[in-house]
Amino acid sequence: MLLLAVDTSGKNGSVTLARVAAGRLVAEVVETIPLAGGTFSAQLVPQVSALLKKHGYGKNDLAAFAVVSGPGSFTGLRVGLAAIKALVEILQKPIAAVSLLGTIAQSGRFCGRVLAVLDAGRNEVYVGDYEIRDEQAPPHMHRERLLRRDEFLIEAKGNQVVTPDTALAEFLQSAGIQCELIAHPGSAAVARLGWRCIQRGETVRPEDLEANYIRRSDAEIFSQPKS
Numbered sequence: 001m002l003l004l005a006v007d008t009s010g011k012n013g014s015v016t017l018a019r020v021a022a023g024r025l026v027a028e029v030v031e032t033i034p035l036a037g038g039t040f041s042a043q044l045v046p047q048v049s050a051l052l053k054k055h056g057y058g059k060n061d062l063a064a065f066a067v068v069s070g071p072g073s074f075t076g077l078r079v080g081l082a083a084i085k086a087l088v089e090i091l092q093k094p095i096a097a098v099s100l101l102g103t104i105a106q107s108g109r110f111c112g113r114v115l116a117v118l119d120a121g122r123n124e125v126y127v128g129d130y131e132i133r134d135e136q137a138p139p140h141m142h143r144e145r146l147l148r149r150d151e152f153l154i155e156a157k158g159n160q161v162v163t164p165d166t167a168l169a170e171f172l173q174s175a176g177i178q179c180e181l182i183a184h185p186g187s188a189a190v191a192r193l194g195w196r197c198i199q200r201g202e203t204v205r206p207e208d209l210e211a212n213y214i215r216r217s218d219a220e221i222f223s224q225p226k227s
Contacts, residue, residue, distance in 0.1 A: 001063035003027055003198075004048065004087075005191035008080030009072025009100050011037040015044070016187035017051050020064060020195050025136050027195040030055055032188050040079040048083070062091060066194020068187075069097040070212035071118065071126045071144070077211040085206045094203040096194035099212065101128025103185045103193050105139045108132075108162035110180060114139070115156055117163045117172075125152050125168070126214055138197050146215045153177070 005016040013035040018027040033051055035043050052058055067084040070077055088095050104116035105128055116128040129142040147155070153175055161179040163169050169181040197203070 002030075002057060002061050003064040003066060003191055003195055004062050004084075005066040005187040005194055006044070006048075006080045006084055007068045007100070007185075007187040007190050008035065008040045008044065008076040009068045009070065010076065010184070011073075013037070013040055013076065013080070014187040015047055015051060016191045017055065017057075018188075018191040018195070022199075025196050025199060027192045029188050029191060032186065037076075040076055044079060044083050059087065059091065062087070062093060064093055064195065064198050065095040066098050066190050066198070067095065067209075068100050068103070068190055069210070070100065071120070071146075071214040072100060074211075074213060077213070081209055081211055085209050088206045088209075094198050095206065095209065096197040096202060097204050097209055097212075098190050098194050098197065099128060099141070099144065100185070101126060101144055102130060102139050102141060103189050104128070104162055104164060104182065105130040105132060106193055107182050107185045107189055108160075108180045110160040110162060113159060115159050115161045117152065117156075117161055117165075117168065119165045119168050120146060120215060123149050124215075125149060127152055127155070136196065138193060138200065138202065144212070144214055 003018045003020045016032040017030040101116040105114045111132045114130050118126040120126045128144045130139040156177045164184040172179040
């Protein structure tokens with residue numbers, strides 16, 4: 001069986017094709033194709049088609065899907081989710097909506113309580129509070145939030161932190177925070193984590209597949225009536 005994983009949450013993205021089998025937690029990556037930022041809407045569907053054709057498959061060979069649902073770029077997330085939603089509605093296959101923060105937490109070497117953190121701009125960070133109990137199981141999420149950097153520094157003290165952001169890692173380490181810098185997980189890691197979720201029955205229906213932005217859009221913020 002084949003699983004298709006998509007990550008369009010950041011400046012750059014990727015698509016991964018992986019082989020999977022019922023009863024096996026391992027997703028064997030066949031190939032990952034990068035997607036250049038700013039052109040996801042033009043690239044995504046043609047790249048998926050080319051990836052399948054390259055390995056002798058068609059869309060009907062896809063048995064499962066995994067997609068990053070957030071946090072990240074408002075436009076990028078919408079493109080990835082819309083493409084996967086369209087495929088799932090046609091093929092009626094299971095889909096896992098994967099948090100980028102959860103993927104980051106799972107990709108580090110820490111066990112127990114782990115804080116996954118991403119730079120959110122505006123002197124803020126996206127923070128996922130997770131419990132890593134078993135490397136074969138999806139991380140257990142306590143909560144995900146948007147915090148100011150000074151707020152996060154207070155919360156992070158004494159905790160294990162994982163991030164793919166070099167500048168953020170250096171900032172945290174200079175403050176005495178135990179922080180592991182990892183490579184950006186990308187769609188290959190999303191495929192592995194998504195398949196574990198699917199095996200545990202943690203799936204969503206296409207009509208329920210929504211982005212988890214964590215932060216409200218500028219349109220939402222500035223449309224609020226002033227008190």
